[in-house]
Amino acid sequence: MTGLTKTFGDRVAVDDIQLTVSAGSFFGFVGPNGAGKTTTLSMVTGLLRPDAGVVKIYGVDVWENAALAKRSLGVLPDRLRLFDRLTGSEFLHHAGALRGLDRQTIIRRVADLERAFGIEHSAKRLVADYSAGMVKKIAIAAAMIHSPRLLVLDEPFESVDPVSAEVVIDILKKFAAAGGTVVLSSHSMDLIERVCDAVAIIADGRVLAVGPIDDVLAGKSLEDRFVELAGGATAVEGMEWLQSFSD
Amino acid sequence: MVAELLRLKARLLRNGFRRPPIRIIGSGLLLVVALAGLVVLFDAASRVSVFDGLIVGRVIAVLGADVSLGMLLLPIMFSRMQLLEPRAFLGYGIRSSALAAVLLLTTLVGPALLLVPLVLVPLVAWRAFPEAGALPWLVTPLLLVQLLLLLRVGVALGARLRAHPAVRGWIRLLGVVVLLGGLGTVIALVLPRAVLLAPERSLASLGPVVQALAPFHAEHIADLLGGSPLASLWGAPGLAVAGVGSPSAAVWIGIVELVLLALVWWGLVRQSLRPTHALHIHRAARVPGWFRGLPPSPTGAVAARSFIYWVRDPRYRVVFGVLPILPVVTIAAFWVGGVPNTIAAMVPLPLMVLVLAWSTIHNDIAYDSTAVWSHLAAQTRGIHDRLGRIRPVLAFGAILIAIGTPITVWAQGSTAALPASLGITIALLLGGVGVGSGMSVRHPYPAPRPGDGAFTYPQASGGTGGGAQGGSFFLTILVAAPPIAATTLWLFEFPGQWPLIALGTGVVSGLLALVIGIRSGGSTFDRRGPELLAFTMQN
Numbered sequence: 110m111t112g113l114t115k116t117f118g119d120r121v122a123v124d125d126i127q128l129t130v131s132a133g134s135f136f137g138f139v140g141p142n143g144a145g146k147t148t149t150l151s152m153v154t155g156l157l158r159p160d161a162g163v164v165k166i167y168g169v170d171v172w173e174n175a176a177l178a179k180r181s182l183g184v185l186p187d188r189l190r191l192f193d194r195l196t197g198s199e200f201l202h203h204a205g206a207l208r209g210l211d212r213q214t215i216i217r218r219v220a221d222l223e224r225a226f227g228i229e230h231s232a233k234r235l236v237a238d239y240s241a242g243m244v245k246k247i248a249i250a251a252a253m254i255h256s257p258r259l260l261v262l263d264e265p266f267e268s269v270d271p272v273s274a275e276v277v278i279d280i281l282k283k284f285a286a287a288g289g290t291v292v293l294s295s296h297s298m299d300l301i302e303r304v305c306d307a308v309a310i311i312a313d314g315r316v317l318a319v320g321p322i323d324d325v326l327a328g329k330s331l332e333d334r335f336v337e338l339a340g341g342a343t344a345v346e347g348m349e350w351l352q353s354f355s356d
Numbered sequence: 357m358v359a360e361l362l363r364l365k366a367r368l369l370r371n372g373f374r375r376p377p378i379r380i381i382g383s384g385l386l387l388v389v390a391l392a393g394l395v396v397l398f399d400a401a402s403r404v405s406v407f408d409g410l411i412v413g414r415v416i417a418v419l420g421a422d423v424s425l426g427m428l429l430l431p432i433m434f435s436r437m438q439l440l441e442p443r444a445f446l447g448y449g450i451r452s453s454a455l456a457a458v459l460l461l462t463t464l465v466g467p468a469l470l471l472v473p474l475v476l477v478p479l480v481a482w483r484a485f486p487e488a489g490a491l492p493w494l495v496t497p498l499l500l501v502q503l504l505l506l507l508r509v510g511v512a513l514g515a516r517l518r519a520h521p522a523v524r525g526w527i528r529l530l531g532v533v534v535l536l537g538g539l540g541t542v543i544a545l546v547l548p549r550a551v552l553l554a555p556e557r558s559l560a561s562l563g564p565v566v567q568a569l570a571p572f573h574a575e576h577i578a579d580l581l582g583g584s585p586l587a588s589l590w591g592a593p594g595l596a597v598a599g600v601g602s603p604s605a606a607v608w609i610g611i612v613e614l615v616l617l618a619l620v621w622w623g624l625v626r627q628s629l630r631p632t633h634a635l636h637i638h639r640a641a642r643v644p645g646w647f648r649g650l651p652p653s654p655t656g657a658v659a660a661r662s663f664i665y666w667v668r669d670p671r672y673r674v675v676f677g678v679l680p681i682l683p684v685v686t687i688a689a690f691w692v693g694g695v696p697n698t699i700a701a702m703v704p705l706p707l708m709v710l711v712l713a714w715s716t717i718h719n720d721i722a723y724d725s726t727a728v729w730s731h732l733a734a735q736t737r738g739i740h741d742r743l744g745r746i747r748p749v750l751a752f753g754a755i756l757i758a759i760g761t762p763i764t765v766w767a768q769g770s771t772a773a774l775p776a777s778l779g780i781t782i783a784l785l786l787g788g789v790g791v792g793s794g795m796s797v798r799h800p801y802p803a804p805r806p807g808d809g810a811f812t813y814p815q816a817s818g819g820t821g822g823g824a825q826g827g828s829f830f831l832t833i834l835v836a837a838p839p840i841a842a843t844t845l846w847l848f849e850f851p852g853q854w855p856l857i858a859l860g861t862g863v864v865s866g867l868l869a870l871v872i873g874i875r876s877g878g879s880t881f882d883r884r885g886p887e888l889l890a891f892t893m894q895n
Contacts, residue, residue, distance in 0.1 A: 156732055158886040179735040186733070190726045192661060194668045199660075202647045206657030207734045215652055233644075235668075251730075 123148050124314040125162070130292055130307070132167070132258075135285045137305035137322075138294035139335060145314040146294040147187050150263050153292075154184045166259055183257035185248050187264045187294075193237035197228055197247055200236055201254060208255035215254075222250040225280060227273060241268040249277060253284075260284070262293040266300060278304055302331040310335055357450065358458050361440070365462040368439050390470055397477045405484035407549055412485070413594020414575070415542055416478050417582035420499070420590025422538030423474065427503050429531040431510030436518055438511045439466075443628040456618075456625040463504050471507075475499045478590065488593040491603060495589045498610060502589060505617040512624045541581065544574035585613050650747075654736045658744025665724070666748045675715045679756070682708050699847055701767035702777060705760040706836070709781045712753055713788025714832050720745055720796045728889045738797070738881025742874045746789045753785040776846055776855040779839035779862030786866030787835025790873030795828040797880040797888070835869040836862065 123145045130136045140146050151157035153164050155171045155178070164171040169178040192200055198219055205215035223229045226246045236244060249265055260281070266274045281291050282304070295301055301308060302322065308331070309319040318325045318334075325334065373380055404412050440462060445455055464472075475496050482492040517524045582591045589610035596603040646663045650656035666672045683704035690700035724745075731741055761781070765773045833840075839862035846854035881888070 154733060155735070156729055156886060156889055176735045179733065182733075184733040186729055192665075192726050192730070194665055195661065196644060199644045199647060199664065202644060202652075203657045203661050204730065204734075206647065206652040206660075207654050207730065207736055209654060210652065212652040252733075255734075 123152070123159075126311070126314070126316055128309060128316060128319060130290060132290050133285060133288050134290055134307050135281070135305045136290070136292045137301035137308040138292060138311065139296065139298065139301055139308065139331070140294075140311040142296070144312045146311060147263055148314075149311070150261055150292070150294060151186065154182060154186070154261050155179060156184070156186060180255075181258040183252035183255065183260045185245075185252045185260075185262040185265055187267075191236050191244060191248055191251075193239075193244075194235060196233050196235055197239070198223065198232040200247060201251055204251035205254045210255060218254050218256075222254060225276065226250050227276065242270055242273065245269050246273060246277070253280075257289075259290045259292065262291065264295060265293055266295060266297065274300075298330070298332040298335060357454070358461065361458050361462050362465055365440060365465040369466055387467075390467075394470065394473050394477075397474075398480055401477050401481040404481045409485050409487065409594070409597035410600075411545060411549060412481060413591060413598050414578040414582060415545055416481060417587040417591030417594055418538055418542050418545070418578050420478070421581050421584060421587035422535060422542075424503060424506055424586045424590070425538065426535055427471075427506040428510040429527070429535065431507060431514040432517060433514070433524065433528045433531045435511045435514035438515050441515070441628070442512075442625045446629055446631070452626040452629050453622060455629070456622045459625065460501075460504055460508055460621065463508055468504065468507055471500060471503045475503065478593070482593050482597070485593075485597045487597045487599075489596065491593040491596050491607075495592055495607065495610065498607075498614060499589050502610070502614055502617065505614070505621050508621050509617065509624065512621075512628075538581070541574050541577050545578055585609055588613070654734070654740040655744045658731075658736070658741055659747035662724075662745050662748045663751075666752070675712060678711060679708050682711065698768055698770070701764055701769075702773065702780075702843065702847065705757070705764045705777060706780045706784055706840075708760065709753055709756060709784045710788060710832065710836075712756060713749055713785045714792060714829055717746065717749055717789055717792035717796065720792065728885070732885045732889055737878065738885075739874060739878030741881055742793045742878045746793060746874070749789050750785065753781075753789075757781045757785065772846065772855040774855070775859035776839070776843040779855075779858035779860070780836055780843060781862075782859075783836035783839050783862035783866040783869075784832065787869040788832045790866070790869035790871070791828050791831040791835065792873070793870075793877040794873035794880075795831070795877075797877045797884070799827070831869075835865050838862065838865055 126145075126149060138146050138150070148157065152159040152162075153166075153171065155164075155175055158172070166178045167181055169181075171178040171182075192203065195203060201219040201222060202215055205218060210218070223232050226249070228243065228247055228250070231239065231243060236247060239247065245265060245267065246269060249262065252260060252262070265277065269277070278300075281293075285291050293301075293305075305322055307320065308322050308325050310317045310325065322331075325331075373383075440459055442452075442455060442459060479492050479496055482488040514524075517527070581587055582594070588606040592603045592606040592610065595601040595606055646660035647657070650660045650663075686704045686707060687700060690703070757778070761774065761777050764777045765771065768777075839858035842854045842858035842861060845852065846858070
């Protein structure tokens, strides 16, 4: 992506971001709250029209040739509602059919995904009755059903239990090893540090650091590096009243 | 085992009283009411000698059939679990026949004990009629067994219905109608005689009620009910007293019925004692519901999803609730206004079609806010989205027209109403869908969220959509204007082939609106996808 910019009113949410994610990598996107992660990813996936800039997926411009670009793209947006009046398996069938898969493929893949994500036994319940973690899982499953080359996952592991997260990470790692690309955002530094091979740190709509994870880290932990770059430690001063207790 | 189970039942019954005091008081009150009812029944039974044997027989047969039916229906309507569920004895190796018999006996330890005095009521009544002979003594024990069997079967079926609340809802409605119908029949039977026999015309004020009930021919209904298998044991002594029919045949019918009931009860117990087997069905290999019947294409997926929402989402379902009210209101209004039948009959169906076609689709983008991002992420073409969404409306509309048109023609009284009505309704359906498909993409306005009630309005910034509502409504009627005009000319008896013209213009203008609406809506959707998503995220 080059020169990606988006303003809301007079606030610049994403300011001229340049990034290249190489194919087959497991790319992490970290930043403090309100850094522009979700905005950037929305523009990358064609959900939010950028004010300026170009996004290319495998050489195809997302905003010029959307149909072709989105065929190789699977999306998990953050905070968007699913069709929660459908049951789990109806939701996956819907996603498959929307992507134009044929019936046999849909049946096979839905069965596989339900097994892999451990939602077989809830497949007949309404998505509205799922827990937050289950909703994430089924949304990730729906993003994968058309076997895209690139998966863009916004906060995929928020409120997912560690066991399921591990299963999903395993699936994603195999996907990346087979040549697929994963871009995920998270504010869990540990997770990003553990699973990603490249990382970008963004704050205030700007990229602070980007590159292979070892280069960015420079020997420190991602958390320290993140705080150092994003300058988050300043807020602690001026809160002395919290140390003098009221009783 | 018999003693054990009876003790167990008694213990269960006693533990049933370990509840909040208010509940116990409630149960106590119910018991008092039941006992008082029994006292009233015994009192009434001891005074029946003022009536003739025929009417006493009828009343006992109808009341008895009502009681028997109630024993079966009330538990089906209300019971959620059975005390001493037969399946609980699966592990003890008790023979199913023995268990069925003992469980039947344990039923008597509990509220069902009140059935014993209840079956004695006719016995008291028949004392006034020596012609009955020993027959009342013969049928009384049989009746008790019959009631117990009906009760057990009812409870077992009721517990099974727990998984099907919709079926139970229908049975409840039907049960209330049937049981109240039986009581009504009894009142209609007794009242005329009571008014005649009452001292000094003290009941004369009931005269009009008696006259009003006369056309219902309660006697015929009573004889019909008395001839039914459920009433045969109750009615047998009455037949003997009145000297009509064959009492012995009635008793035999009752006995056969008892045997059949016992077999049903035994079968239910046997079935619950059967061990379960693992089902060899590949759960995941199935295509769920609506997705099976529709092609696995983007349009099919959108259509299947829309159908499911029409069925499951209260925002859509409210339309189905409104539809039946419309004809009632309009007919009533026209009747009050003195509009002739030939004109009034033409109005309700088009109105219903208009409401159905216009109700949600003119704002479906906002209604299905959840859809937009997934369609955008999959780059679903706008036209596929539009074509999918209109399927349920077209399907329900077609059903409505198919049912409503014959009724309209019948009520209007002229076969020429057929093409006229078809023309208007088709124009309204296709027009409403077409206009809605175009408008909803251009002018969405905040709508209730999925799963909310249809009348909860969202608190959102932006317009309330009055313009879009009014505009789409007006445009829809405009599409139907040619057939409406032609039909009006026909109704006021201008010469010409107006009904056929109404059909022709209706189909043409409807199709035109549909094609234009879908094409323009589809292309706007393609162009403005991200902006629509931003809109749906705001509310």
